[in-house]
Amino acid sequence: MKIVLEETLEHLKGKRRVEIEWDQDDMDIYEFKEQLLEPALLAWTYQPNTIAELFGEEEVEEEVEDNEIAKDDENEIAKDDENEIAKDDENDFDDGNGTVSAHKHEYGNGWVADTAQVDDSVYVGENAKVYGNAEVCDNVKVYGSAKVYGSAKVYGDAKVCENAKVYGSAKVYGSAVVYDNAKVYGSAVVFGSAGVFGDAEVFDNAEVYDNVKVYDNAKVYGSAVVFGDAEVFDNAKVCENVKVYDNVKVYDNAEVYGSAEVYDNAEVFGDVVVYGNAKVYGSAVVFGDAVVFGDAKVTGKTN
Numbered sequence: 009m010k011i012v013l014e015e016t017l018e019h020l021k022g023k024r025r026v027e028i029e030w031d032q033d034d035m036d037i038y039e040f041k042e043q044l045l046e047p048a049l050l051a052w053t054y055q056p057n058t059i060a061e062l063f064g065e066e067e068v069e070e071e072v073e074d075n076e077i078a079k080d081d082e083n084e085i086a087k088d089d090e091n092e093i094a095k096d097d098e099n100d101f102d103d104g105n106g107t108v109s110a111h112k113h114e115y116g117n118g119w120v121a122d123t124a125q126v127d128d129s130v131y132v133g134e135n136a137k138v139y140g141n142a143e144v145c146d147n148v149k150v151y152g153s154a155k156v157y158g159s160a161k162v163y164g165d166a167k168v169c170e171n172a173k174v175y176g177s178a179k180v181y182g183s184a185v186v187y188d189n190a191k192v193y194g195s196a197v198v199f200g201s202a203g204v205f206g207d208a209e210v211f212d213n214a215e216v217y218d219n220v221k222v223y224d225n226a227k228v229y230g231s232a233v234v235f236g237d238a239e240v241f242d243n244a245k246v247c248e249n250v251k252v253y254d255n256v257k258v259y260d261n262a263e264v265y266g267s268a269e270v271y272d273n274a275e276v277f278g279d280v281v282v283y284g285n286a287k288v289y290g291s292a293v294v295f296g297d298a299v300v301f302g303d304a305k306v307t308g309k310t311n
Contacts, residue, residue: 101139103157110139118150124157133169140175154186158193172204176211184217194229206241214247226258230265242277266301274308 099110099119109122118132121139126132130144133151138144140157147165150156154168158175164182168174172186176193183201186192190204194211198204202216206223210216214228218235222228226240230247234240238252242259246252249267258264262276266283270276274288278295282288286300291308300306 101137101157103139108139113138116151136168142175152187160193164199166199178211182217188223190223196229200235208241212247236271244277260295268300274306 097109097111098107099121100107101110101119101121110119111122112118113120113126113130113132115128115130116132116136117134118136118138120126120132120137123141124138125143125145126138127145129147131149131151132138132144133154136150136152136154138150138156141159142156143161143163144150144156145163148162149167149169150162152170152172154170154172156162156168156174158177160174160176160178160180162168162174162180166180166182167185167187168180169185169187171189172191174180174186174192177195178192179197180186180192180199182199184198184203186198186204188205189207191209192198192204192211193209194213196210196212196214196216198210198216200217200219202218202220202222204210204216204222206225208222208224208226210222210228212229213231215233216222216228216235219237220234221239221241222234224241224243226242226244226246228234228240228246230249232246232248232250232252234246234252236253236255238254238256238258240246240252240258243261244258245263245265246258248265250264251269251271252258252264254271255273256270257275258270258277260277260279262278262280262282264270264276264282266285268282268284268286268288270282270288272289272291274290274292274294276282276288276294278297280294280296280298280300282294282300284301284303286302286304286306288294288300288306292306293308294300294306
């Protein structure tokens, strides 16, 4: 008959198994208990080192060695897990600051620096990044390879996507959309249902809002304000203290700067330059190499 003792021993850091052979013909139950079982249990419980004397030193050494190997394997696995966790807690955002503390955003799995503030409700796509001291909240979606960083703030139902960048102290909110390779930076503000796309840039202290579209290679900057249903596109530039609004279109290589105003249904295109305190309005169309400046007023019939 074979009696098996098996238990996890703290001093061995593993499982110990001992088999005791009992021949019932040579030893009755009382002799077995007195001569084999009780000494074995006593040694097992109170004097672990005497197990070697009872059951052979070689067996104990082998089991200790096996347990040490198992312990080493566990330590290696733990180290690998720690390294993996460390990788998941850091990211290099390619902004010159090297690797910084960061995490994968739960909604979208995109990288977010621990210094940035991003609401749980915000979607940050897998290849998108939010870092620096940026704040992104409400129902915003940042996806594609888009980046929001610096001290920028994006909120409401705004979207920043594809390869777009919003940074500096810029603000994008409402239902505004910044996409393609567009950039909004400095202290610029884009809101309402405005769209900035293509390779367009809105920067400095410019404001773009309502249903405005700024696209292609157009630039709106300085303290310019563009609103209503206006469109600025191609290589056009609107800057300084200009106001462009209503259903205006400024395009081609046209430039509007100074304190000029273009409004109503006016169109300015070609290589036109409008500056100073000039005003272009009504259904006026200014094109070619025209230059409108000073206190000039160019108008056309309005509906």
